[in-house]
Amino acid sequence: MPSLEASFTHDEDVFDPKIHLEFSPAETVFSLADLGIQEHEYTTPIAGCTPFKLLSMEGVMAYRRAILRREVFEQCAGYPFPGTVTLRNVAKASQFVRDLWTHPKTIEIVSNVLGVKAEVIMDTEIGHTNIQVSGSGDVLSQLTIQPSQEARPLTKEEEAYDPLSGSSVIPWHYDSYPFVAIIMLSDTTHMKGGETYISAKDIQAARPSLGTAVILQGGQVKHLAARTFGSSERITTITSFRAADIGRWDNSWLANLRSYDNLPELYSQWSLYRLKKMRDELDAAVTKIETANKSGDIFVHQETEALCDEISRYSKRTARQMVDPEIRDGLARKYGAKGISEASKYWHKVRATHRESSLIADATKYAEENMPRMKGYTLDWCQTRGRIQRGSRERGTQGLIVWDEQTDYLLGDELESQGLNEILLYWMEETGLMDVLAETAG
Incomplete structure (x- = not known):
């Protein structure tokens, strides 16, 4: 036995x-x-x-x-x-x-x-x-x-x-x-x-x-x-x-996990933790305002404004990190978890090619006009790019986004900064940017 x-x-x-x-x-x-x-x-x-x-x-x-x-x-x-x-x-x-x-x-x-x-x-x-x-x-x-x-x-x-x-x-x-x-x-x-x-x-x-x-x-x-x-x-x-x-x-953020994890389980737990955090912050703010009103204290509207701004950022990241499982699964079949995790490497190789300006501009325009799943991401890119051009200090999943006036902030940079490996790879696949790597290797 x-x-x-x-x-x-x-x-x-x-x-x-x-x-x-x-x-x-x-x-x-x-x-x-x-x-x-x-x-x-x-x-x-x-x-x-x-x-x-x-x-x-x-x-x-x-x-x-x-x-x-x-x-x-x-x-x-x-x-x-x-x-x-x-x-x-x-x-x-x-x-x-x-x-x-x-x-x-x-x-x-x-x-x-x-x-x-x-x-x-x-x-x-x-x-x-x-x-x-x-x-x-x-x-x-x-x-x-x-x-x-x-x-x-x-x-x-x-x-x-x-x-x-x-x-x-x-x-x-x-x-x-x-x-x-x-x-x-x-x-x-x-x-x-x-x-x-x-x-x-x-x-x-x-x-x-x-x-x-x-x-x-x-x-x-x-x-x-x-x-x-x-x-x-x-x-x-x-x-x-x-x-x-x-x-x-x-x-x-979820980039380290999405490439191989059980996404329904992960997203369910992620949603609960993020929504509870926002609920707790709102409950605390409501209690503070009600207490202040009873005490006759002057209402400080800037605190509510700051809370709304933070919740806006927090809720958007909560949503963006839940990449469509269909996109992940399709890429996993072709590239595997390791390939998905290396999307940034592919992007930097594409970015470094001598033809990058026209190729990437065309791919970005295609995403804006013909890829409905990219709508939110292209909007994020436009907003982040505008803030960077105005001198704002932006922070991504890999730390502070350091940029200079001589180099444009591109759609792929935005997807990388959000840790959206699958969306970055999906965009490069759909627009032919991945073909640049094959041509370079050949």
């Missing part, structure tokens, strides 16, 4: 913070200023911290029991990038994972590191898990509940591996959401690599160890996860957070 582990049909534990948490504060907490990153209206001062102890050994084992189950893989596993398995929307399949990340003690720990009251961004982002194994074939069958301590000999190429110039588990990127907490669920004794690197000053966080966590303002700090060698596995689990305070908005 096969063991429970062999069949991966075991039950999960009931989360108990007294048993499963073993918190010890981080040695170092660093700020955006320490990294040379300027704060703005969507940031908080703390950038992140070095690894700190979060889970007890019982907590590590319980977490691995919760996710290394056949039903979790069947419901949650995806394969968006070579050599990596991701588990998405784990909270729907594991009560233990949901309870651990949403428990008041866990929230308190995350909030204390960040210096602001934090809350989980939405259910789909609870326990996002990245799994790397050394072998091929079925990933789950290569894993055990007990973290592997197997040492694997390194090849010459692995010995010389440089994560800043070679491949990585997750390449250089900004996160979709303001904050992330990352827990290491693998034994790192024999592990080469596995660190998180920060691009601002090429900072390498101290190597994580089993049961430790790192917290990062990943929406503002560009970072990568180095590949792992010398061990048979690397499992990290991640939950995304935002500041819970009224009056503190976030500039989240």
Whole structure:
């Protein structure tokens, strides 16, 4: 009779913070200023911290029991990038994972590191898990509940591996959401690599160890996860957070996820979180006005104007990030998730061609006149372009939009700044701009 582990049909534990948490504060907490990153209206001062102890050994084992189950893989596993398995929307399949990340003690720990009251961004982002194994074939069958301590000999190429110039588990990127907490669920004794690197000053966080966590303002700090060698596995689990305070908005986006995620689930959760945020802000404003009226205070109309402006921006981004699934699915069949994620690379190659001016102008005109799905995006481009020409400081998903008077701000630049990889690729496909790449390659 096969063991429970062999069949991966075991039950999960009931989360108990007294048993499963073993918190010890981080040695170092660093700020955006320490990294040379300027704060703005969507940031908080703390950038992140070095690894700190979060889970007890019982907590590590319980977490691995919760996710290394056949039903979790069947419901949650995806394969968006070579050599990596991701588990998405784990909270729907594991009560233990949901309870651990949403428990008041866990929230308190995350909030204390960040210096602001934090809350989980939405259910789909609870326990996002990245799994790397050394072998091929079925990933789950290569894993055990007990973290592997197997040492694997390194090849010459692995010995010389440089994560800043070679491949990585997750390449250089900004996160979709303001904050992330990352827990290491693998034994790192024999592990080469596995660190998180920060691009601002090429900072390498101290190597994580089993049961430790790192917290990062990943929406503002560009970072990568180095590949792992010398061990048979690397499992990290991640939950995304935002500041819970009224009056503190976030500039989240979905480009990192749309190329491979279950879009109806993602969009449903995204809509709930964004609409609730706007509702809470409106409720707070109504309460403040009613209280002021009862007290006989003078009404400050500028506060309502500012709130309406912010809600307008927030609601538009909420809508724009929900790209039509039909467009995503069509592009995924041709380019795959990796190809969609590289839409910006294609755009920059097209932009750099000597024929760019006439080609892109014609493609833009075609989008305005013959592509109804592009109507909102072309309007966004016109508005952003006008503000830039008037000297406005505009911010996109990759940070501040830096432009000079000698270079025009094009439709593709607007789509890139919004993180709309699918729309950018869709537009280039429909208008023949992708043919420029084929001609150049030929």
